[in-house]
Amino acid sequence: MTEVVVVGSRGGTHIGGSFERAAGRDLSVRLIDSGSAFEGPRLVRAASWRLLGRRPLHLDAFGESVVESCRRSQPAVLVATGLAPLSARRLEQLRRLGVKLVNYLTDDPWNPAHRASWFLQALPLYHHVFTTRRANLEELRQAVPGEVHYLPFGYDPSLFYQVDLEPAEAEALASDVVFAGGADQDRVPYFAALAEAGFTLALYGGYWDRYPATKRYARGMASPDLVRRAFRAARIGLCLVRRANRDGHCMRTFEVPATGTCMLAEDTDEHREIFGRDGLAVAYFRDIPEMIGKARALIAEEESRRAMAALALQIVTTGGHRYSDRLRSILATVHTETVSAGDRS
Structure with a gap:
């Protein structure tokens, strides 16, 4: 051994x-x-x-x-x-x-x-x-x-996996776009733009309540169990890399799809290496206007959203990740x- x-x-x-x-x-x-x-x-x-x-x-x-x-x-x-x-x-x-x-x-x-x-x-x-x-x-x-x-x-399969929510819990946690992570200053404009465009948001992590544009959507710190359920209740899980860390992907790259949630992610070489071309298993964006457009399309096309989520789930759970x-x-x-x-x- x-x-x-x-x-x-x-x-x-x-x-x-x-x-x-x-x-x-x-x-x-x-x-x-x-x-x-x-x-x-x-x-x-x-x-x-x-x-x-x-x-x-x-x-x-x-x-x-x-x-x-x-x-x-x-x-x-x-x-x-x-x-x-x-x-x-x-x-x-x-x-x-x-x-x-x-x-x-x-x-x-x-x-x-x-x-x-x-x-x-x-x-x-x-x-x-x-x-x-x-x-x-x-x-x-x-x-x-x-x-x-x-x-x-x-990802840790004991923490992030598909879960069935009771109707009342699904309604309480529901959002168009969910994000779990700290309120880095360079992240705030993304969520301010989503809010202005009319999307309902659920923001978990520290300091979202410090910014006027995101304060109403701040849901505080959350356990892995709550994050898993919030991902499952959302239509889209947003994946932002940490630019100060020079990330090409992050922990959420695997954790969001592992819950069966459709992911909209920053367009990076590493994301494409893991999930393939845009729109196959994951939708990518390069800037805020493209993010808004991709989010609107995903919200409107439930069947496509489900198909992408299913393929991303398969890639993550069977790909040795x-x-x-x-x-x-x-x-x-x-x-x-x-x-x-x-x-x-």
Whole structure:
């Protein structure tokens, strides 16, 4: 049986928890929840974050606990998710223990909102980096002596799946267009335009109530269960990538179709690679006017909307896009590299 340690967060839609649920007869997964690295009094945490370059308050202590845990269990592979709180010092110690270090890099470390010197110093210590965006592949290859790979986001079938709603719940959650994600400033004009065009909206996530154009549609933070049901109750699920992250796709790319909801998504090469041409399984848009036009067409053509949703659901659920598939892809790549290195020696 393969044993892997995952360093990430548990709960919500965090990928660490999804990897933990990927365990099976042939795979043992032990999650070390990174949440403790960020705990502490609010003001102290804020000072550490702002004054020390987005440094988690307990970065060193958490890293030490990971090293000691791995010293006891001797895992072959450690998979860190995103900007995991493991410093260069702690990664060096893990390397000396013989642990293969992998980062499934779900954020762009050069995004000004995430850029942290401690993480950029740690990044070259990973043997493998799997990035969810092609836009930073070359930068990563220059920064990381080890192997750099593109590996898309996925979805967790225990969180996102088709669900039948009771009529009263379907009516309460109904919308023309649903979106789940934070109110980034560059996202607001899309929903202001949809509202002005007469679409009913359901906006889940933080800060939508801060903008006059979206305040009335803000439905607050939501659990994965509520998001799943809201997707199912909507006619269209809108998929916007995070531009500051240089995304070509995002988590919702897979989660919206997994619920059987018709998706209208930003037109990117990665979206087309996953779902094919425009109008086959997903409708694409390049700007706000095209988004409005595509949304109107989808609302008016229920049969077409259902057919597209059904094909997108099939692509996502049968195409090897579960997070368990992603974890196994990571481990297969690490194993292949290890065997090749052994052959060369």
